[in-house]
Amino acid sequence: MDFGIAGVSALVCGASAGIGRACAEALAGEGACVTLVSRSAERVGNAAKAIREITGAPVAGVAADLATAEGPAHAVAAATQAFGAPLIVIANTGGPPVMAAEQATAGDFASAAELLLASLARLVNATLPVMRQAQWGRVIAITSIAARQPQPGLVLSNALRAAVTGYLKSLSNEVAAGGVTFNSVCPGYTHTVRLDQLAGLRAERDGCTVSGVLAEWSRANPVGRLGRPEEVAAAVAFLASRQAGFITGVALPVDGGRCSASL
DSSP: OOOSOTTOEEEESSOSSHHHHHHHHHHHHTTOEEEEEESOHHHHHHHHHHHHHHHOSOEEEEEOOTTSSSHHHHHHHHHHHHHSSOSEEEEOOOOOOOBOGGGOOHHHHHHHHIIIIIHHHHHHHHHHHHHHHHTOEEEEEEOOGGGTSOOTTBHHHHHHHHHHHHHHHHHHHHHGGGTEEEEEEEEOSBOSHHHHHHHHHHHHHHTOOHHHHHHHHHHHSTTSSOBOHHHHHHHHHHHTSGGGTTOOSOEEEESTTOOOOOO
């Protein structure tokens, strides 16, 4: 299937590793002109070079901190300079700190909101006018199954990922007739560096091994294993395609069946 996005400028955040990098490679494989974003100039440069070599597509990298007021605008400006204004935006950041609900302070919530929600709003504000003018665009946020089914010890992610879902749904209701779609993808337990870090914290707390924690999480998925970043990226690439124009306001779990929430 031709996704119809060859030559389209795409901005992929948090793209130096893990799910973000897999999304960048999937879009580049469809011929999109992809700008990768990461806080580290070295890591994002290496990732961009590797994806260019793998796909042969035009790929650039930019260092920007999305949790700052100026970071999203800087990333959009770099993508625009490289390949034209981005019509595909993949919003993806690192997760907030692990903590229980009773530990979280107002400052913790404010920091998590800057990272997960405000960064997305700034990306949308910087790109939506051009998308509406073009009468076509795709905004996809990488969130977590925590947006649909809160996870133990992840109160900041539970709260702010759900806020992202509500924000995107609001946008989908307001802008859908303009040809721009707004969706999120909610990965479950997917084997990334972030998941290994979470497993390490759990192992330290419970006095067990990281491999044991990962095995437990694998068994908890009905498919009996952890997800792979490229499986999440495949769902993102489809939502970014021309064929997905009738899908908007959706929070799509890619979780091996783990999420039991009905909504």
